[in-house]
Amino acid sequence: MMKYIILIALGISSMAIGQDVNALFEKANQEYKNGKYEDALSLYEEIEATGKISSALYHNIGNCLYKMNNVPGSIYNFETALAIDPANDDARNNLEIAKKLTLDRIEELPKNIFQKFHSKYIASISYNSWAYICIVLSILAGILFILYYFAVNPALKRLYFVLFSISVLSLSGTLYITSSQFTSHKNSVYAIVFEKETSIKNEPTRNSEEIFLLHEGTKVKIIDTLDEWSKIKLVDGKIGWLKTSEVKVII
Incomplete structure (x- = not known):
């Protein structure tokens, strides 16, 4: 009670x-x-x-x-x-x-046709939404299988089997996309620069060589961390190190 x-x-x-x-x-x-x-x-x-x-x-x-x-x-x-x-x-x-109010103008590396398709159609949907699509497809596949199993008319039986097969194939593809999106989300760490201007080094040490500058508002991908330093990569392919305290990680 x-x-x-x-x-x-x-x-x-x-x-x-x-x-x-x-x-x-x-x-x-x-x-x-x-x-x-x-x-x-x-x-x-x-x-x-x-x-x-x-x-x-x-x-x-x-x-x-x-x-x-x-x-x-x-x-x-x-x-x-x-x-x-x-x-x-x-x-x-x-x-x-x-x-448009940021100082850095970084040109993204050209994408091939598959990368463009992925970013426009697949990555534009969150992995949570893909998971919901998986649930809908699994329910649909279950219903179609039951209809196929109990169907008496041969023509309807063939139709339900074809539709069931299509739904299973769609479900398999959607499950793969969901898994890939989830893995990509968990393994990709992005951050925004909050310092007015920060020096990007070629090594994670204070006295290392400066290779370029970044300014507040620029988005970076964090690919490694060491003590108080983060190794970053820009969309144009440039790589360097900055102080972890100078960026804020996107959740």
């Missing part, structure tokens, strides 16, 4: 927290519309502290910071919004606007 009481209490508590978060979100949105960006940001960060994060939340935080002329902060939050939901077009558009 006590177990059920605890579960009910937890459920009521979760509903109350959810309602509080929704109320805070609406209030923050209103403060933003009224031009009170600092007040709106404070409310959004209060929501973030509850753990009820979302792509929309980080998009709105990015908007506040952009209005407050915090370019690296806005870029970081737009990137975080896209990391949670790659299909968030508003965050993507605002990210491109914010990036």
Whole structure:
């Protein structure tokens, strides 16, 4: 009996927290519309502290910071919004606007046709969404198999078998994509430079040779760490070392 009481209490508590978060979100949105960006940001960060994060939340935080002329902060939050939901077009558009205020102009290495297809169609969907597609396809495959098994009409039986086979093949492909997306997400660590200007070294030591400079707002990929240093790679292929404290990792 006590177990059920605890579960009910937890459920009521979760509903109350959810309602509080929704109320805070609406209030923050209103403060933003009224031009009170600092007040709106404070409310959004209060929501973030509850753990009820979302792509929309980080998009709105990015908007506040952009209005407050915090370019690296806005870029970081737009990137975080896209990391949670790659299909968030508003965050993507605002990210491109914010990036125009950065000093570094880094040309991405050319992509082949397969890389372009992957980035445009596959990587634009989060691995969570691909997982939901897998669930739908598995249910569909199960239904089609049952229909095939119990079908009496030979023509319908063949049709259900063909559709079942197609759904199984689609499920296999989607499972592979989901696994690849998840692995890529976990193994790829990206960060935003928060220093006004930082020197990129050829080795993880203070007295090593400077090979190029980066400025706030630039996105880098972290490929290794050593003590207080991080080895980074840019989209144009350049590699170097900087202080870990000079960047903020995107969640």
